[in-house]
Amino acid sequence: MTTSRIFGENAPLYWARNLSVVPVEPETKRPAGQIGNWAGYCNNRPSDTKQQEWLASFGRHNIGLLTNMEISPGFALGAVDVDRDELIRVSKAILGNPVTGKRGKKGATFFVRVPREDKVRKTTLMDHEKVQAVDILVGNSHTVIPPSIHPETGAEYTWIGKPLIECEWSELPVLDRRRLDLLKLIVSxxxxxxxxxxxxxxxxxxxxxxxxxxxxxxxxxxxxxxxxxxxxxxxxxxxxxxxxxxxxxxKGFEQSEDGGSETTLSAKIVSIAIEAGVELFHDGEYAFASVPATNGILTYPIGSSAFQQWLRHQTYKSMERPISRGTLSDAIATLEANALYQGAKHPVEIRVAGDNAAVEIDLGQTNGQVVRITASGWDLAQKGERRFYRASGFEPLPEPARGGSLSALQSLLGLEEASFYLFTSFLVNALRPTGPYMALLVEGEQGSGKSFLCHAAKMLIDPNRASKLRLPDNERDLMIQAKEYRLLVYDNASGMRADMSDALCTLATGGGLGVRRLYTNDELQVLSYSRPLVINGISGYASRPDLLERAIPLRLQSMQVEGRRTEGEMLADFERVRPAILGALYDAVSSALRHYTETETPMGLRMADAARWIAAAEAGLGITPGTLTKAMSTAQEALFIERINDESLVIAIREVLTAPLRNREFNGYVGELFKLIEPARDKALPKTTQQLSAQLVRLRQAMAKAGLHVEFKIKDKRGRKIRIWSSIELEPTPSKPSIYG
Missing domain, CATH: 1.20.970 (Transferase, Pyrimidine Nucleoside Phosphorylase; Chain A, domain 3)
Incomplete structure (x- = not known):
């Protein structure tokens, strides 16, 4: 036999033993492209006619052996392709020292029998670094066999042990599911x-x-x-x-009847968790576990990496060895099911929790220590009555100090009195255990200190490694962020879509979003949260009235160059006074708890519950009653008037009202008004009478603050009548003559 006729001289020998072989593309390891669907020959040899065609056309090609042919009742031919030399000995040991194999450039391939009933599939085994190590060639697979020439080395493939053609099929080792699992374990x-x-x-x-x-x-x-x-x-x-x-x-790894002990081991891990004092419960949707800590307890979502680490540690202490990911996952799934179906239901919060009687704040310490605030004051407690969990990036708060005031914070931030009242109002409201919450809208030019002010708010309420975020693109991402953070701080906003503005309103007052649960077709997940939030930007990023009515607007002035300090210096000073500032804020929360029921709801603010809480806190801050709420209503009204006067529709309506003979009033149908504003149209103006009517409804209250009043009258066959008038003097725009008659 000469190597020039590799396929031509060897293929008939394999076909005679009911094995399927194909010619190999020159200079490659793949079957020749001219034969078409080569995988179709894995279960059936080529016909006699096809064999003769191949011998005539591809006689000088290398030869490739196809797997999956039945070589004895219930068994198919397979191969174990070991890519690394260092794994050859252990692979042979697991397979039972196979009698035949072949070797090319590196590694080795051993031929095996695969039981049909085990349904072993073609697969790749990876090492612990997720690098390919062994290929299981079953089903539609092929491998180049001797005496083919290796396309890279130019050397001949060689047999290990007997050539396959000389073996009795009963001599080939059996690759069943048990041996495959064992090989996978060793490799990985x-x-x-x-x-x-x-x-x-x-x-x-x-x-x-x-x-x-x-x-x-x-x-x-x-x-x-x-x-x-x-x-x-x-x-x-x-x-x-x-x-x-x-x-x-x-230690509990006894061999079970089926050769494995994963079920027994998972049950043992569950027992270890229970014996360690874990308490399983749920909040109505998610499963949680409270675990003992030094002089306290910590709560984790059962599916979190933090709980997995705790469980691994407990198992290692008990069994003195680590556990596999699969076993750990089984144990966690069992604990999760027990929490959901057998555990009690408890609310779980991030950082702040409570009711009208008491507020608890998670300091983020390893022992689970909390600040407990009541109407009589605040104190530290090793174990609170509320359940908290800590999301990714969660950072601790320092222990608060007594006898402090917020004056140091005002000095550090360089805020004028009115601006400081607004910032104080937001901080006090953010520490309320339940919503609604006022959103803090911070505007200022570069160099005004808005980023540091927002960072200070975050570090006082809910410190996290992710101190500032970017506004998300959709409602789902917003609610997921709300799940992970108590206080949301959005940096450098430049604009805001209408749907995101509406979603922020929902988040401030409390509401839900129903979305499809990931990786399912029809399972609905409800995300429902109420959170305080801060947004900063240079100017004009928020304009919709619904959001402005739920906001505390804070406009910062640029700092004088000579008065600026480095951020490092300011952070150092902030850390020095932070404990005292926290103590003063907790005094304010205590005052809010003490005076809330007797405090009258302030007028002029839409967020009545939030405003009442802020007003009730004023005594604890040593501030004259009504100071904070007046500052908020004044700032809101000024921002409303500014924003509403910038609305394209308001500008167009003012032009209509200044037309000759109108005398600051329009009285007619919505369709007539639509025609009147048509010549002054821009992209922001309503495109239909229906849109015009809807915008008038939405802007009605805001327009009233700017002196424009809208009255809707009854409908008739011609449409809906409206009356719009101005309570302030209007003058035509001097730059151009009026276009309305």
Whole structure:
């Protein structure tokens, strides 16, 4: 036989044994492209006619063997392609020292029988670093076999052991589900590399044994270890191995009837969690676990990485070994189900919780310490009555100090008295345990200190590594952020879509969003939160009346160049006074609890509950009653008038009212008004009479603040009549003559 006729001389030998082979594309490892759908020959040999065609056309090509042909009743031909030389010995040990294989440039491929009933599939086994290590060639797969020439080295593929053509099929080892799982475990284990290198084998060996005892007997483990360790290994791990195995079995990794112990181990982990004092409960939708901490408790969502770490630690303390991800996932799923269906229902909050009797604030300490505020004052408590959880980036608050005031904060921020009253109002409202909440809208040019002011608010209410965010693109992302943060701070806003403005209103007053749960077709998830929020920008990013009525507008002036300080200096001073500022704020919250029921609801502010809470806190701040609410209503009205006067529709209506003979009044149909504003149209003006009517309804109250009044009258056959008049003197625009008659 000469290598020039590789396919032509060898293919008939394989076809004669009912194996399927195909010619290989020159200089590659893939089947020749001219044969079409080569995978169709994995289950059936080519016809006699096709065989003769291939022999005539591809006789000088390399030869490739297809897997999946039935070689004995209930068994198909398969192959285990080991990509790395260091894994060859252990792969052979797991497979039972196969009698035949082949080798090319590196690694080795061993031929096996695959039970049809086990439904083993073609798959790739990855190592612990997620790098391809072993390919299981079953089903529509092929592999190049000797005496083919390797396309990269130019050398001939060689057989390991017997050539496949000389083997009895009963000699091939069986690759069943158990052996495949065992091979996958060894290849993917993070402890395998240390044993292969022969260094640090004690710790790695103990941990690998704990993974293996649920999958094979003692002698099988010993066989695998002998294959893993280097041939020149001089350590004593093999002598210690029986003790490791006995210890692992004694700790709950006993072999079950099906060769595995994952179910038993998962149940044991659940027991470990319960014995550690975990309390399982839910909030009506999500599952939580409260776990003991030093002199307190901590609460975690059961699906969070923080709870997984806690459970891993508890398991390691009990069993003295780590656990696999799959086993941990099974245990967590069981705990989650128990929490949802057997646990009690408790509300769970981030950072601030409470009611009209008491407020608790999670300081974020490792012992779960809280500040408990009542009508009689505040104090530190090792264990609160409320449940808190901490999302990603959650950072601690310092212990508050008594006897402080907010004057140091005013001085640090350089705020005028009116602006400081507005900022104080927001901070006090943000510490209210339930909504509604006023949104703080901060405007200012560059150098006005708006970013530092927003950072200070975040550090006083809800410090987090994500101090400032960007406005999200959609309502779903907004609600997900609300789930993770108590105080939302949005930086450098330049504009805002109408739907996002509406969503922020919902978030301030409390409301829900129903969305499809991820990775499901029709399961609905309801996201419902109420949160205080801060938005800053240079100017004009918020204009819709609904949001402005729920806002505390704060406009900052640029700082004088000579008065500016570095951010580092300001942060250092802020950290120095932060405990005293917190103490003063908690005094204000105590005052709000003490005086809320007796405080009259302030007039002129839409957010009546929030305004009443702020007014009730004034005594605790040493401020004259009504000072904070008056500052808010004054700032709101000024912003309303400014924004409404910038509305294109308001500008157009004022032009209509200044037309000759109108005498500051329009009395007619909506359609007539639409025609009158048509010549002055811009993109912001309503495009239909229906849109015009809807905008008048939406802007009606805001327009009244600016002296424009809208009265809707009854409908008749011609449409809806309206009356619009101005309570202030109007003058035609001098730059151009009026276009209205």
């Amino acid at each position: 284990s993070e402890f395998t590399p240390a044993l292969l290198l022969g260094g640090g084998t004690h710790d790695a060996g103990v941990r690998l044994v704990a993974q293996l005892v649920g999958k094979c007997a003692d002698e099988g483990i010993a066989h695998i270890f002998r294959a893993l360790l280097p041939t020149d290994y001089a350590g004593n791990s093999l002598e210690e191995l029986p003790g490791w195995i006995a210890s692992a079995r004694a």
